[in-house]
Amino acid sequence: SAVISQKPSRDICQRGTSLTIQCQVDSQVTMMFWYRQQPGQSLTLIATANQGSEATYESGFVIDKFPISRPNLTFSTLTVSNMSPEDSSIYLCSVGYGGGTEAFFGQGTRLTVV
Amino acid sequence: LAKTTQPISMDSYEGQEVNITCSHNNIATNDYITWYQQFPSQGPRFIIQGYKTKVTNEVASLFIPADRKSSTLSLPRVSLSDTAVYYCLVGSHGSGNTGKLIFGQGTTLQVKP
Numbered sequence: 001s002a003v004i005s006q007k008p009s010r011d012i013c014q015r016g017t018s019l020t021i022q023c024q025v026d027s028q029v030t031m032m033f034w035y036r037q038q039p040g041q042s043l044t045l046i047a048t049a050n051q052g053s054e055a056t057y058e059s060g061f062v063i064d065k066f067p068i069s070r071p072n073l074t075f076s077t078l079t080v081s082n083m084s085p086e087d088s089s090i091y092l093c094s095v096g097y098g099g100g101t102e103a104f105f106g107q108g109t110r111l112t113v114v
Numbered sequence: 115l116a117k118t119t120q121p122i123s124m125d126s127y128e129g130q131e132v133n134i135t136c137s138h139n140n141i142a143t144n145d146y147i148t149w150y151q152q153f154p155s156q157g158p159r160f161i162i163q164g165y166k167t168k169v170t171n172e173v174a175s176l177f178i179p180a181d182r183k184s185s186t187l188s189l190p191r192v193s194l195s196d197t198a199v200y201y202c203l204v205g206s207h208g209s210g211n212t213g214k215l216i217f218g219q220g221t222t223l224q225v226k227p
Contacts, residue, residue: 031213
């Protein structure tokens with residue numbers, strides 16, 4: 001299993017600014033992912049955070065808007081850049097061990113852009 | 115990744131058994147079926163996973179017919195605390211699995227007193 005801590009848990013930000021979300025795992029994990037969950041919606045995968053290399057983004061998400069860092073096997077950050085009200089969502093960090101086994105999620109960061 | 119279809123919402127009463135069915139007509143031979151539960155203001159939590167026939171754990175049972183084109187999550191004697199969104203996912207096991215999860219719309223279960 002894995003215990004995931006996300007910071008901040010929530011924030012209210014001004015449009016045009018950026019917010020960096022941190023994800024800390026209590027053990028080394030191979031795979032880390034970032035998801036977005038818009039109000040009342042399901043989860044959408046933003047990107048896979050690759051350790052030591054650039055993140056792999058899903059269709060519709062770009063590095064300039066959502067830069068991701070993964071400096072080691074227990075930590076990752078997601079930045080939401082140049083925010084607009086449409087970026088108001090819950091952002092979730094997830095970790096997995098590959099092979100189709102159970103994935104674990106953080107509590108999420110509730111972002112409101114005003 | 116195989117697409118899944120679930121009812122958008124279901125209502126139940128405390129003490130009843132709840133069955134949530136998921137359709138996955140394009141499931142591949144190597145695919146497993148996994149269910150996650152999400153409470154408000156929390157990330158999804160793994161409930162159960164199976165490949166065929168029946169799987170049971172302390173939380174739920176998962177029934178998978180022989181053709182594997184659908185599956186049913188069964189929650190015995192639900193309580194108010196089982197009110198949540200339930201997601202059915204299909205994906206492969208083994209080295210080919212990248213770990214990415216593709217979530218469908220999920221089923222919002224409302225348990226009433």
